[in-house]
Structure formats: C-alpha cells, structure tokens
Amino acid sequence: MTNPPGSDPLAGAGRPTLRMLAERTGLHMSTVSRALRREPASDPTAELVHRAAAELGYRPDPLAASLRSGKTGAIGMVAHSLTDIAQAMIYEEVDHYVVERGYDVLVASTRDDPGAQRKRVELLLSRRVDGLLIGDAHRDGDYVDWVASLGVPYVLVMRGAEGHPSVTCDDELAGRMVADHLVECGHTRVALLAGPDWSAASHGRAVGFRTRLAELGAPLDDDLVESGGLHAATGRAAMERLLARRRDFTGAFCASDFVAFGATSALAAAGLRLGDDVALVGFNDLQAATSLDLTSVRSPQEEMGRVAAEMLMGAIEGVPAVSRTLAPQLIVRGSTGGPAASALAADVAGAGA
C-alpha cells in the first residue's frame, strides 16, 4: 500500500519500542518507562523523553505492560444481548465513560445462556480484564455467585441479585407506578405480560405491579398473567394466548417495549384498538414507543451505565462498591389515554442520538 508521509509515521517500519526510545535518548529503558508516567513538564528528563516519544510516534504496547503488571486497563462487560437496546445504551455509556479515563471495554454477549455466560466470562478473564460488569445476571444466584467467587471486582448492572453490588432501576417502584397509573385511568381488571422470571428486573416489575394492585383493591388475576421472553415475538404470542382465554381486561403492563410492540400486533389482529379498547404500558421508553404512542416507563439506562462504570472503576482501585438504585419515570402517552403523541414526542425521540 502507498504510505503518504504525514498520515502515519509508524506504518510499515517496525513499531517503536521502549528500547528504541532508550537508545535515542541515551537513557535506560527503565528510566524511560518511568519518565513517560510523569508529566512532560515536570522535569527535564521527562520532557526529553516525551519529546522523543512524540517524534518517534511511540505507542506503548498494552499487552507487554499487562503481562508484567497484571493490570490490563480493560474492563469486561457481559450483556445478554446487544440487540436489546437497553443493553446497548448501557454499553455505549460505559464505553464512553471508561475510554475517557484511559480504560477500554471488552464486551461479550451470552443470550442468557448459562453455558455461554461462564464461557464468556472465562474468556474475558483470560484476557485479564481488571473488572467485570455483569448485565445478564439471573436471580438464581449460581452464575453471579460464581462470578463473585473469582475474586475479580465486579458490578451488576440493570439486573441485580441479592448480596451483590449492583446498579439497577427501582423496578419494583416502577411496577407500582404503572399499577397506580392504570388504576387512576379507571382500569380495574388488568393483565400482566411478564418477562422472564429469572431476571431480577422483570421479576421486580411484576412484584411491584402485583403488590400495588392488591393494595389498591384491584388484585391481579393469575389467569391474566402471561410470562415469556423479552422480544416482540414472545409478546405477540403471550397476548394471543391471553386473548384466546379472556377478553375482559382493559389494560396490560408489558415487561418491555418489545413485548408491548408484539402485543400491539396481536391486539390489532384481534380488532382491538390500542388505548381505546385496551390500555397498554411498556417498559424502557425506546424511540419507537413514541411513534406507537405507547405509555412506557423510562429507566435511566445511560445513568445506570455511567454509575456502574464509575463504581466498577472505584472497586478496581479498592473502594468497596455499594449498590445503588435509580428512579424510574413514567411517560404517559396515548396508549393509556394520555396526551396525544404530538405533545410529548419532541423531547423524547432523541434517545440514542
């Protein structure tokens, strides 16, 4: 390939090493190594070394450094799926947070498969990440307990687990808020399209929802509960099963917006109008929720990502991690008879921009 002079000082030719820097400056490697860690201006030697480094286009090799020091400057994030926008948003935020601080992120996705979870964590560990962000925790503690037993700093994000440091949304509160809202809108017989029960997030939402409904005197009928996955397909299937069984509910809470999207299709196919015949509430407040005019709970994914990253980096440096719970926010739209999409859409649609 052609190699224009200004564009890449170090292509082709051997990449500059510490040894070369040492020769060029007449100092010893170790001196150079140490000088590079100082501020350029702190000291004549430091300045000399930094200047030489700049001239040669020296870039330290993190591999070699990690091998000796045991620190890699990288954290691992394991997600259940990055096609789940909520996880992707968390990842993006984590990425930007840590990269700004000179760290790096290695991701892995497990599809919530226990075998893959362990395998991917081991892979990350073999790459010697300094800490782990776990986004695919299951409520049965096996996986998470195992992670904890590895002796590597870790923080759970989005899905918590008893006795482990985590950054989560207050899912139970969110469930209660939805119950409040639906009942306030006059719905006394409502359904629940729950997510997988092994997700603490889904579980928490369901528990809060159920508990609050009971408190409000409109207890959830077990016959109106369907549980499944987090995708549109499972949401649609769940709503179809429900409709085949009962048609006397006037509202439903879906474990995620994707589930709500699927449910919407099923409602449409059954000739029921969203918001008029059946009120629907989703979860995550994705961009598309605005377009569907879907009431949804916004959980602060960006903030979760940032806080979790911050907490993990603290843990790596020895600060004990203490769990945090962030506040959800109900965004009311037309699917529960709220204001029309037009009124709210503008300030909402920018997520992920």
Place this chain on the structure above:
Amino acid sequence: MTNPPGSDPLAGAGRPTLRMLAERTGLHMSTVSRALRREPASDPTAELVHRAAAELGYRPDPLAASLRSGKTGAIGMVAHSLTDIAQAMIYEEVDHYVVERGYDVLVASTRDDPGAQRKRVELLLSRRVDGLLIGDAHRDGDYVDWVASLGVPYVLVMRGAEGHPSVTCDDELAGRMVADHLVECGHTRVALLAGPDWSAASHGRAVGFRTRLAELGAPLDDDLVESGGLHAATGRAAMERLLARRRDFTGAFCASDFVAFGATSALAAAGLRLGDDVALVGFNDLQAATSLDLTSVRSPQEEMGRVAAEMLMGAIEGVPAVSRTLAPQLIVRGSTGGPAASALAADVAGAGA
C-alpha cells in the same frame, strides 16, 4: 498503590502456568506448549499433558502468547453506534461466528465522529487485533483509506466504499424496489427522508430510489427531499419540515425504520393517517416495524455479519477479500396498503430472539 500481600487474591497464588504444567509432567515447557496444540488422543505425551492441564485447570494466557507470537486471536469491530439495532445485529452475528472458531471480538463505537474513529481504531490496534471490521465507513474515503494504509486486514460491513473490500446490502437495488412498490401502489408524488449522505448505505438507497422513480416517469421532486440523521428525532423533524412546506405527497421512503418511527409521529400530529393518507416505507425491518404495520426493506444483517466475519478471517489467513453484495427483501405491510399486520407479523417478529 501499595501492594500488600492480600491484594493479589487468586491470580498470583493460583493461576496455573505452563511452567507448572511442565514440572508436573516432568517435561519441558516447550514440549508442553507443543503438546497442547496437538489432539489429546494423537500421542501419549499429548494425552499426558492434556490430562494434567485438565487436572490443574490450566488456561493459556492469551496476553503472553500474543506478545511473543504477534497474533492475538482477536478481531476489532468498529461500529458507529450499537444502539442502532442493525449494527447490534451485525455485531451479535460476528461475535458468535468468530467465538465459535476460537477468536474473540473487541468492539468500539464512534458515533460517526471522525476523531473518535481514528482514536478507537488506534486503540484496537494497540491491543493488536489481527483484523478490523469497519461498520462506520464514510463515503469520503479519508478514514477508510487511512485504515487501509495501516496494513492490517480489514473488511467494511454495511457501509461500503470504493476500492475497499466490503460486505453490504444492495442498497441501490433496495431503493429501486421501494420506488417500484410505491409507484405500483399508485403513488406518483412521493417524498424521501434520506439518511446522512456520507453513509454509502443511505446514499445508495437514495440514488436507487431516485433513479428508478425517474425511469418510471414519476421523478423525485427535490423539494420533497429531506436529509438528516438516522434517529427517530431527526425523522420526526424532517417530516415536520416537509409537512410545513408541502402536503401534496402521498408516499415517502425513510432511510431507516427509526426515521420512519419519527415520521409516523409527525404524521399523527398533523392528523394524517399512516397508510391511508400517506404511505410510508422504512428500512431494516426492525421488530417494531411489525407493530407499526410499517412496510420496510429487510436487509440481511445477520448474513452480512457472518459473511464479513468469514471474509475477514480469510483475509487474516491470506485469502484476498473480495467484496460481496447481498440481496434486500421488501416486506409489505399496512403502511403501504399491504396486508394487515396480523397476516405477516408472526414470522417476522422473532428477529433478535
């Protein structure tokens, strides 16, 4: 940091090394190293070594191996944004493809910012990835040419660029298909909500659309073209601008489903009904498209990911990469007067499950 005895929990004490394996088997490190690369059953020594490795729970250290060998067994993927589901789908597929083959993926996201692009590529390179998958190429060749000049195997995915190996969808064909469809549905005055012009994908879609419309005798009116980003917010804004200017179009092609979602909100706010007053076509066929009953073009993201990964791994092993273009598929739904959502939803909603 101080370095008290306990601060290096399991790492220093426990992690089995090649040397330990050597001592335990009475063989030399180099012999052990080589025996591990053989099949366990191929040879008594190999079996002995493998057994010992299993007993000690030996896991090779990729850092050390890479340092010496120059190969990391990792590829880098740079995405413009993982909250874009299309990119996330590609990533997921790449991840599974290469992990199955003993490789690993390091991702980075750049938000399409030129500064970030170079920085992140350099970061990946400093981690010594064996090859690069570029998902955020821009049409002006600067960035991609620079990547090519680095001398590292690379493949562009989703967004191509002249003279560089890539795996893309036939975006121009897709644009033509949409034009055909809209005209067939009787729309002769249609609008275009284009994506960023520096994306070859967006550009190609627009070109194909425009060209085919002209061929069909219904040329695109420049006054009916809006361009912007790929998000719901920009889609909504674009449609609002358009509606403020003109109301005489009966159909529109959106550069992505997200843009279409935003456009839908704007239409609703203007009191126009999707499919009845204005026909809309999106791009990517995301899960939510089904629920919105949105006609969309499905581009084969999974296949793109797989093919690109395959091609890159080939390139790493010396097989020259030759660009491939995959076929798009139009999914007709209610937003262009197609069959109701109910008819098609079932087999479509499972994407990403």
Place this chain on the structure above:
DNA sequence: TGGCCATACGCAATCGGTTGCGCCGCGGGT
C-alpha cells in the same frame, strides 16, 4: 544390519514493558 529421515524433545532467546533493589549525588538539619 546399516543408513537415513522424520519426529519428539530440550535449551534458550525473545516479545516489550514493569519493578525491586542498590548506587550515587545533592540538599538540609543540627
């Protein structure tokens, strides 16, 4: 039975930094 080749194995250098240790010189305290 002798010679030759393929193979298995040991030895030691190597990848590119980091870090404990010891030396040296300089400045300050008494």
Place this chain on the structure above:
DNA sequence: ACCCGCGGCGCAACCGATTGCGTATGGCCA
C-alpha cells in the same frame, strides 16, 4: 562539618507463553 534522607537512575529479573535450533530416537527401507 557530618550525617541522613530522598529522588533520579541503571541493572537485571520477570510476566507467560512461542519458536528457531540442535540433538536424540524410533521407524523404515534397502
């Protein structure tokens, strides 16, 4: 004037594998 402390620096070991080279060995064929 003396001694101590401290900071900068060089030396060399080290992290955990891979790999070129030299030697011993076993199988095969003549």
